[in-house]
Amino acid sequence: MKTTSRLARLSAVLVILFVAPVQAGEMSFAHHTVDRWAGKELSSWGQTALADMDRDGDLDYVLARNGGVIVVYEYQAPDKWVRHQVGDKSPSDVGGAVADVDRDGRPDIILGGAWLQNPGALDQPWPRHAFDPKLTGVHDLIVVEIDGDKGLEIATMADRNNIRWYDVPENPTQPWTATAIGKPAHAGLEAGDLDGDGDNDIVRSTAWFENQENGRRWVEHRLHASPWPDVPGSYHDSTLATVADVNKDGRNDVVLTIAEVVNSQIAWFEPPADPKSGPWTMHVLPQSTEKRGPYHSLSIADFDSDGDIDIFSGEMEHIRGEGSPRWYIWENVSGKGDFVERVILDRNLGTHECISGDIDGDGDIDLIGKPWTASPKNAAGGEMHIDFLENRLK
Secondary structure (H helix, E strand, O other): OOOOHHHHOOOOEEEOOEOOOEEEOOEEEEEEEEEEEOOOOOOOEEEEEEEOOOOOOOOEEEEEEEOOOEEEEEEEEOOEEEEEEEEOOEOOOOOEEEEOOOOOOOOEEEEOOEEEOOOOOOOOOOOEEEOOOOOOOOOEEEEOOOOOOOOOEEEEEEOOEEEEEEEOOOOOOOOOEEEEEEOOOOOOEEEEOOOOOOOOEEEEOOEEEEEEOOOOEEEEEEOOOOOOOOOOHHHOOOEEEEEEOOOOOOOOEEEEEEOOOOOOOEEEEEOOOOOOOOOOEEEEOOOOOOOOOOEOOOEEEOOOOOOOOEEEEEEOOOOOOOOOOOEEEEEEOOOOOOEEEEEEEOOOOOOEEEEEEOOOOOOOOEEEEEOOOOOOOOOOOOOEEEEEEEEOOO
């Protein structure tokens, strides 16, 4: 793999540029550049995850390129990250996850139909195991309890195959057993207990699948009218999805973004008395009238530490709306689903598969992201960039 001289430096310390905090209501975020690079590798950076990969008590950033390198950015301080390459030839498009696959207490990386075994060090290649060599082009991959046995299961979705879940065997280097769930969409896979029966159901964009018989049988229900909006071709019903009790009524709601096309929207969907009867009530989150770029990031967390769920998303960079790409948090001001939009980053830097977590260990929720493809119009001079937004909650 060809790299710029900066990326080629073994275990290079990445110097971060500190920028003044970005104000957002009672929230305040400081922007740091984790890494930037030029050259040919400016596209197809899809798979992201956060976990304590080196078990030093803070979160590290996992990033992989479709068909390319798999790297871990070791967090040391907001302005100090160290890049480690742990693999190559990632078999996944976007979907990736972290879990302790071999039950040795160390987080491993799952990408497409393979997993990388954490040997306990970041400065060496990680052994690779294929659990399903035919599973390629995965867009969504989640770790989720399906069958009630407290073991490890994952669910995947891609255009090229169905939605399915895998039961990880006692010896995870052996093939994993797959069970079909339903027909896929391009994107929008998530899990949660939507019918209140104590097990996890599966959301796939505009539909959800009821878990019956411990994952052996699935019944499809409509979440809302399809499509939303009228998106033709392969991106029909293409969203990002997440599940949470947005309005604190004791029942799970579903949050969706339009993920792949311009004029994007974001909304949360409230279930009827019987979630299986549909349709669910759509609550579109407020935004200005300008045509937005695709929202290909979605995180729910209590970003302002007031005890309720807020919603994050950001615009992609290479598919642009009417304005420069921005990052947003919709603050749940009442705790019952009344949202106010806050712009938390407006520097002409888009994001894709941005994820959240308490990266620096100070008790509030931070954000880290990068574009799928670097735009020549971006504020990084057309370079690829990784951005860390440090939450400086007041």
